[in-house]
Amino acid sequence: xxxxKLLCVLLMTGLFMQVAxxxxxxxxxxxxxxxSTVSADYLIGPGDTLQIFVWQNPExxxxxxxxxxGRISTPLVEDTLAVGKTPxxxxxxxxxxxxVFIRTPKVSVIVSEAVGALxxxxxIGQVTRPSGVPYRAGLRVLDALLAVEGLSEFAAPxxxxxxxxxxxxxxxxxxxxxxxxxxxxxxxxxxxxxxxVIVVPQSWF
Numbered sequence: 180x181x182x183x184k185l186l187c188v189l190l191m192t193g194l195f196m197q198v199a200x201x202x203x204x205x206x207x208x209x210x211x212x213x214x215s216t217v218s219a220d221y222l223i224g225p226g227d228t229l230q231i232f233v234w235q236n237p238e239x240x241x242x243x244x245x246x247x248x249g250r251i252s253t254p255l256v257e258d259t260l261a262v263g264k265t266p267x268x269x270x271x272x273x274x275x276x277x278x279v280f281i282r283t284p285k286v287s288v289i290v291s292e293a294v295g296a297l298x299x300x301x302x303i304g305q306v307t308r309p310s311g312v313p314y315r316a317g318l319r320v321l322d323a324l325l326a327v328e329g330l331s332e333f334a335a336p337x338x339x340x341x342x343x344x345x346x347x348x349x350x351x352x353x354x355x356x357x358x359x360x361x362x363x364x365x366x367x368x369x370x371x372x373x374x375x376v377i378v379v380p381q382s383w384f
Contacts, residue, residue, distance in 0.1 A: 217290045217298070218316040222373055223261045223269060225249055228292035233277065234285035242291065255280050266290055300371050302327045304379035305334035314373040320354060321368050323377060335382035336360065341369060342376040 223229070225247050233239040239254045246252075249262030256276045261269050266288040277284040299311035300323050307328035312318070320341075330336055336356035343350050352369070356379065359367035 217266075217293050217314070217373075219267065220265055220372075221290060221293070221298070221314070223264055223266065223290065224293070224298050224373075225262060226294045227261075227290055227298060228294075229261065229266075229269075230287075230289040230291050231273065232287040232289070233273075233281075234287075236281060236284070239277070239281075298373050300373070301376040302379070303376065304339075305331040305381050306379050307331055314371070318371045319368045320356065320371065320377065321359065323371060324356070324360075330356070330360075330379060333381050335380050338380050340378045340380075341371075342378065343372060344374060345372075 223245060225245050227245045228242060229245065229251065230242050231240060231251075231253050241253055243251045243253060245261050249260055251259050251261045253259070253273070256273060259269070259272060259276065264272070270286040270288040273286045273288070274284050277286065293314065298314045300314055300318060301311050302323050303309045306324070307330070310327055312323045312326040324330070337358060339354040339356045341352040341354050343352070354369060354377070355364065355367045358364040
């Protein structure tokens with residue numbers, strides 16, 4: 180064998196060993212690369228897509244949709260209620276269920292796509308385009324108004340109402356949208372939560 184061929188063989192052998200060592204040293208099941216699109220207190224809704232990661236058990240790690248009945252199916256745990264829970268709460272429930280099959284399971288839940296009704300803020304009444312606005316962390320009243328293209332000519336902005344339901348209890352908060360838009364009153368630019376409803380009534384004549 181010529182010296183050139185010998186050097187080529189040695190070089191290729193070295194590269195092969197490096198690749199093999201890199202693959203061997205890689206963790207058997209790294210956390211999913213997806214980034215959650217929602218805040219920590221987000222409530223999972225129907226239609227959302229979830230990444231379920233079970234540490235050191237890649238065969239149990241899956242991406243699943245939340246079914247219309249509010250449940251998900253994963254390996255070993257065929258029917259788990261997901262709707263109305265935060266990702267952390269769902270992860271804890273899955274850990275409890277998996278503990279029957281594996282020792283001290285560690286589960287992470289990431290909402291990779293939030294499309295369910297609970298992931299929206301509804302803006303209704305006298306606005307240009309009444310509709311649901313996809314929720315994102317940091318969403319405020321002004322953001323929601325811009326998304327529905329502002330108020331209609333018949334709106335009574337200072338009588339707008341924010342309706343929020345938490346733990347089965349409904350609360351109503353007056354929002355003086357007119358002061359926010361006309362005077363820059365940022366106290367009216369409230370931070371919103373998934374499931375909130377903003378109602379802009381019609382003006383009285």
